[in-house]
Amino acid sequence: MKILIIGGGMGGTILANNLARRLHAELQDGKARITMLSASERHMYQPGLLYVALGRMMPDELYRDQRSLLEPQIDFHVDPVEEFALDRHQVRAKSGKTYPYDALVIATGSRIFPQGVPGLEEAAEFFYTEESALRMYKRLREFEGGRVVIAVGVPHKCPMAPLEITFMLHDYFKDRGILDKTQIHYTYPIGRTHSLENVAKWATPEFDRLGISYETLFNMKEIDVRGKVVHSEEGTDAPYDLLIAIPAHKGMEVIEKNGLGKSGWIPTHRHRLNMEGRDNVFVLGDTTNLPISKAGSTAHFEADALAENLAAMVKIGAPVRDYDGKVFCFIEAGKDRATYAMFNYQNPPNPKPPTKAVHWFKTAYNKLYWASARGLL
Template identity: 75%
Template sequence: MKILIIGGGMGGTILGNNLARRLGPELRAGKARITMLSATDKHMYQPGLLYLAIGRTTPDALYRDQVSLLEPGIEFHVDPAEEFQLDNNKVKTKSGKTYDYDVLVIATGSRMAAEEVKGLAENAEFFYTEETALKMMRRLQEFQGGKVVVTVGVPHKCPMAPLEIIFMLHDYFKGRGMSDKVQLHYTYPINRVHSLENVAKWAGPEMERLGITTDTFFNIKEVDGAKKILRSEEGKDLPYDLLVAIPAHRGMDVIEKNGLGQRGWIPTNKTKLNMEGRANVFVIGDTTNIPISKAGSTAHFEAETLGENIAAMVKMGVGAPVRDYDGKVFCFIEAGLDRATYAMFDYQNPPDPKAPTRAMHWFKMAYNKLYWASARGLL
């Protein structure tokens, strides 16, 4: 059985390694073959970008060579998918090659779509790529005081990153002795500070306690860079001195161009993880349209479920018993530079974040290093 994985990020890597370990005998006997195509030969630990933006890590700590993370037995090529021919079980790539498959897994991730908001890309700081996080770090270092606005659009990857950055900025400016010179402000598109109700119930009062002001029902419309004003669809003009944005995301362009899903989100069965209407095409990670958090842990738990199911297909034939993905997500929440809490939830059970502790922060720090073992499937 030919298994083709498109994407070598969190979801694709964890799935590939999971399958390679489960299917050792079948791979050696030539009964199964795992091929992974990605857009780059580097693997980035994206959660590290938060720390890069505030000068707490360096770019090299965020990368490993993709091949160094993969189990032997996985054929890896840097050759981005360009054309999905799902009716013929084929994928055409940038190099002009055609890969055929029995089972296809799409894990191409998501991206910020800052260009959709007039004035945003030119006037805001971002931390969702290496380049923008480094630029934000330099901007923070030069900043001498004023109103810092963190503005959020949905959907975006990492449900907790907007909260984490505002709490980390609070401690960052405190550490520089600038608390009295900086006013932190946070905007969110719905009627509370986070989409998950219990997370909002914890984060709202925490912001109040720290003197962080908020605007809810604030959907970003445009930025007037000359006047330094952030304008909302609801008609509010918000002045700022430094603007940090987590803009709404889309899936990758290749998904939209191939008509696989609007705005790059592929319609996906929320428990079986197959693309709706396709029994041999599966989707994991950010690029699904499943209405849960777009997080690395989501991709991880989906990959583990799918690994078991695809291995069962190889070993026992299609229609073998399958495990359902239960919607499990686990996210650390940095509540500053030395305290953290977490949110764990699934389709049935909402999160219930507890008071932040130093121990949880150090657990997160340890996880940042252990991630590479997790990507290899050792954790």
């Protein structure tokens, strides 16, 4: 069986390594083959960008050579796909080369789309690319107080990011001695301070305790860059001196161009993870249209389930497991405290009060991630 994985991010990499271990014998005797196509020779640990934006990690800590993360039997090429010919069971990549498959896995991820809100790209600081995270850090260093507005687009990668950046900014300003000259104003698209009800129940009194003001049912419509005001779809305004945004995301352009899914999200079966209408095309991570968090842990747990199923299809001709919607997210609650949320399609999360121990575990995970990507954790 020829298994072709498109995308060398967290989902694609964990899947490839997990599969290579399960199919060691089949890869040796030629019964299976794993090929990965990626747009980059480097692998980025994207959750680290939050820390880069606050000067707590350096950009070079976020990267590893992609080849070094992969099991040696995996055939890896830096050759981004341009055309998906699903009826012919092949893709054509930028090099002009065609790659055939028996099973295709699409894990191309997502990208920020600040252009969807007029003025946002020009006015706001954000931390979803290395360049923007560094720019944000330099802007924070120069900030001497004023009104800081956090504004959130939908959908966005890492649902905990709006809360994390808010709590971490609070501690950052406190450490710099400018908290008394700074008002942090948090806005959120729905009618409470976080989409997870139990997280909102914890976060709202924390905001009250820390003097962080908040406004719910606030969706960015446009930014008056000169007047420094965010106008919302709901008809309210948020004036700012410093605007920190979680921009809305889209799937990758190649997905939209090939007509695989609106806005780059591919319709995906929530348990089997196959593309709707295609038995031999699977989707992982941010690329799915599933109503669950766009987060690395989602890609990780989906990859675990899919690896088990693809290996079983090679060995016994049938899948063996359903993905249950499992997600696990750390939540940084400041510079030195954190909690976590774990949930699936059936069970909502119930986060505990933040502790230093969970923060240090998250800090350790920032390093342990590389073992996770290699499929060892």
